[in-house]
Amino acid sequence: MRSHVPALGSIVAVAGVLVALPFLLSSYNVSLAAQVGIYFVAVLGLNILTGYSGQISIGHGAFMAIGGYTTAIMSRDHHTNLVVTMLMAFAICFVLGLIVGLPALRFSGAYLALVTFALAVSVPELPLQWSTFLGGTGGVQSTTTVSDRWIYGAAWTASAILFLLAWLILRGRAGRAFRAVRDSEIAATASGIELSVYKTLAFGISAAYAGVAGALFVMATNGFAQPTEFSVILSLQLLIGAAVAGLGSLWGILAGAAFVGLLPKVSTSVPLTGTDHGRDVVFGLMVVLVMLVLPEGFAGLLARLKALVRA
Amino acid sequence: MEAVTSPLDLLRARGIGFGSAIVVYVLLTAAALTLLVGCLASARFASLTVQGVAVGAAYGGLALALVLIYRATHVINYAQGELAMLTTYVAYQLVQWGLSYWEAFFATLAIAFLLGTALQVAIIRPVQHRSVIATVIVTVGLFILIDGIVNWIWGADIKVLQSPFGTASWDVGGVEIQHLYVGMLGVVFASVVVVWALFRFTKVGLGMRAAALRPAAASLVGVRVEWMLALGWGFAAVLGAVAGLMYEPSQLLLTPTLMQQALVFAFAAAVLGGLDSPGGAVVGGLAIGVFVELLGGYLPQVISLNVPFAFAVLLAILLVKPSGLFGRREVSRV
Amino acid sequence: MTALLELEDVQARYGPVHALHGISLAVEEGTIVAVLGPNGAGKTTTLRAVSGTVRRSGRLVFAGRSLGRLGPAAVARLGVAHVPEGRGTFSELTVWENLRLGAYTRRGSIEPELERVFTYFPFLSERRKQHAGTLSGGEQQMLALARAFVQRPRLLLLDEPSLGLAPVLVAELFRIVRELNEKEGLSVLVVEQNAHLALQAAQYGFVLEAGKITLAGTSDELQADDSVRRSYLGY
Numbered sequence: 001m002r003s004h005v006p007a008l009g010s011i012v013a014v015a016g017v018l019v020a021l022p023f024l025l026s027s028y029n030v031s032l033a034a035q036v037g038i039y040f041v042a043v044l045g046l047n048i049l050t051g052y053s054g055q056i057s058i059g060h061g062a063f064m065a066i067g068g069y070t071t072a073i074m075s076r077d078h079h080t081n082l083v084v085t086m087l088m089a090f091a092i093c094f095v096l097g098l099i100v101g102l103p104a105l106r107f108s109g110a111y112l113a114l115v116t117f118a119l120a121v122s123v124p125e126l127p128l129q130w131s132t133f134l135g136g137t138g139g140v141q142s143t144t145t146v147s148d149r150w151i152y153g154a155a156w157t158a159s160a161i162l163f164l165l166a167w168l169i170l171r172g173r174a175g176r177a178f179r180a181v182r183d184s185e186i187a188a189t190a191s192g193i194e195l196s197v198y199k200t201l202a203f204g205i206s207a208a209y210a211g212v213a214g215a216l217f218v219m220a221t222n223g224f225a226q227p228t229e230f231s232v233i234l235s236l237q238l239l240i241g242a243a244v245a246g247l248g249s250l251w252g253i254l255a256g257a258a259f260v261g262l263l264p265k266v267s268t269s270v271p272l273t274g275t276d277h278g279r280d281v282v283f284g285l286m287v288v289l290v291m292l293v294l295p296e297g298f299a300g301l302l303a304r305l306k307a308l309v310r311a
Numbered sequence: 312m313e314a315v316t317s318p319l320d321l322l323r324a325r326g327i328g329f330g331s332a333i334v335v336y337v338l339l340t341a342a343a344l345t346l347l348v349g350c351l352a353s354a355r356f357a358s359l360t361v362q363g364v365a366v367g368a369a370y371g372g373l374a375l376a377l378v379l380i381y382r383a384t385h386v387i388n389y390a391q392g393e394l395a396m397l398t399t400y401v402a403y404q405l406v407q408w409g410l411s412y413w414e415a416f417f418a419t420l421a422i423a424f425l426l427g428t429a430l431q432v433a434i435i436r437p438v439q440h441r442s443v444i445a446t447v448i449v450t451v452g453l454f455i456l457i458d459g460i461v462n463w464i465w466g467a468d469i470k471v472l473q474s475p476f477g478t479a480s481w482d483v484g485g486v487e488i489q490h491l492y493v494g495m496l497g498v499v500f501a502s503v504v505v506v507w508a509l510f511r512f513t514k515v516g517l518g519m520r521a522a523a524l525r526p527a528a529a530s531l532v533g534v535r536v537e538w539m540l541a542l543g544w545g546f547a548a549v550l551g552a553v554a555g556l557m558y559e560p561s562q563l564l565l566t567p568t569l570m571q572q573a574l575v576f577a578f579a580a581a582v583l584g585g586l587d588s589p590g591g592a593v594v595g596g597l598a599i600g601v602f603v604e605l606l607g608g609y610l611p612q613v614i615s616l617n618v619p620f621a622f623a624v625l626l627a628i629l630l631v632k633p634s635g636l637f638g639r640r641e642v643s644r645v
Numbered sequence: 646m647t648a649l650l651e652l653e654d655v656q657a658r659y660g661p662v663h664a665l666h667g668i669s670l671a672v673e674e675g676t677i678v679a680v681l682g683p684n685g686a687g688k689t690t691t692l693r694a695v696s697g698t699v700r701r702s703g704r705l706v707f708a709g710r711s712l713g714r715l716g717p718a719a720v721a722r723l724g725v726a727h728v729p730e731g732r733g734t735f736s737e738l739t740v741w742e743n744l745r746l747g748a749y750t751r752r753g754s755i756e757p758e759l760e761r762v763f764t765y766f767p768f769l770s771e772r773r774k775q776h777a778g779t780l781s782g783g784e785q786q787m788l789a790l791a792r793a794f795v796q797r798p799r800l801l802l803l804d805e806p807s808l809g810l811a812p813v814l815v816a817e818l819f820r821i822v823r824e825l826n827e828k829e830g831l832s833v834l835v836v837e838q839n840a841h842l843a844l845q846a847a848q849y850g851f852v853l854e855a856g857k858i859t860l861a862g863t864s865d866e867l868q869a870d871d872s873v874r875r876s877y878l879g880y
Contacts, residue, residue: 106633114582122619243448284456295445528733533721533750
């Protein structure tokens, strides 16, 4: 995304495929493709945080939860248009992300991981505590439900828009600042980059993206927002997706999103045991193997292939 | 030229300023006094505290494992809890196959050591120097993988591993202290002391410390740094195994989720104590154990919030002292 | 007679940057050899090439063994002690622990070594329980040298030992190095910016400039050489 704008040709190709897919696939597969779109948005946001500004968060599932509950509650209480709720989720999570990002400045590395981990564990507990407003274990049901195709369209449209937004941000001053921070905080500060501003900004942006993904997520599960949907595992999956994606490539993000969106579902049908646990074994193993083989993620693989082709 | 080595200088050498040292000592003394007063005043408080100390010992043991690995390889091993859980299941299986509890216990420790070492060599070593996030994700993947394996082999239904400590208890001034809590504390404490002694007094231990402190300088004196890191993982796995076995030894109710909450608390304990401070990890574990038990005992209505509450307190402490109670302030060399 | 250490057409690089462009030098057993040259010439890299701390290619032979692909720990075990720039001491460990680490590759009791060390560096005996970080710069340099000695190496690699030390201490340090060389038969390859001191202590020297050896000879020859005198001896 920084040094290689995906060639116009590949963008058109991807767009073309995406437009055609709903007409070619069964309803179930369309919903799977929609899931990938949802993860695309979330992974894109997290990739900005971890890849570009170098901060690791295992708590972005919490922002998805907040975005998801926003949608459900606004729909339940005010019958708000779903697209509007997505915008609200974006805004609310952006602000919350800035708030979280601010104290995170004092922490680095492992400490930040713990703080975001705390978020991931705590936020899903909140509905259980304030069950009248937030629905408790029963969850919150929005009044409008949508079809798989609607979700598919919404997810990938949002992906396209947010990808463009990310591209615009990253090629500008903010992007340069992010990269400077990631490469060397000390050098970045020395060259006058206001660290706190950009680190907090990165947090806000990634949280906003996760919020939108959460809104779509809830819509995809029949408009039902439930605490169990947003467990710590979700945050881990997002981080895995961001890592598999690697840095600086549209295809990487697609790969990352597909990896966490599809692999768990696909590995259920692996004849290991056919149970949920077969899924975990395969998924876990794949995560470990992929990271061993591609520590720089899919984007790293592409970069190496390009270098090979040039040579 | 004389060099003074007062305790204050040693603290300074560790990057702990005078001001924050005072804060820490005051905090700890206040906490200790509160506990003492509470125990003397109320039998219920005392028994909750004893329980907290026992559980806290397990958290501390697991936290120590995390710190060990962090000091050596600068990663948080998110799979530490699952590893501990796995080794506990191994112990269960050995008992099912006819070994006595203590035979299974020590066999499990040996297996844990080998497993930890093997993991470092096979999985961590290849990525460690390439990418921080890759190393993190590998441990996350390991978390998921182990969880899956345990569920697959043993299933999710509850298994029982009989405690070796029995159900009797002592009566101390009106407070019922169960044998098993003393046993839990004793075993974890013994394992911590053994590992500590190893690091402090043996040549290998010195090599491990050197490898963790300054790998480049260590290799110049002939320390095989990579092997030291592997050993570190091995010993961390042993500590984790002990923590897992001692976690709920009344009747060890084994489920695959056994150590997940423990990992959360152990992580918090490690950070609270300071990620590079082994002593801090143990103190942190005990503190969190006691805190959570007391909280659960006196405010049961917020029981579903006890984790977030503990975290809120932890966060407050970290905001004041970001490197943890006993941690060294990270000095980045420019 | 083959030398203790032989380097032939050795190249070394840091990533894409080449620091040594094919150097050849030798250290005879029982001698002190100095490597002189300006900043950035590659003197430190030369030592790193020997100890295996940097990527190198070419022929490196120590005591008949090829150093080839060996890493620093393996080279240390062969009998090479490298005292790097920055001393390589562990400030967080005690003096005694630092010395103990010096003997890491040795088996058996190290008491005799420690006794010998304390005769050369008496102050270390009083300070053995202190953390190395609380020692002064000069004392730490002495500790580094002592640590290397405990290793009982055949070859000592000394990187800029005079850096940051008061002249009195530097003189003392070189005196000890010469004594170790004469009494214990320790061979030394020393990199020094202070050419005067280095040539006084050494029997043989090489001048390194921009990654290449430009001059070689006995220390007398080098001290008499015009270009050396102008560039490095200041007269």
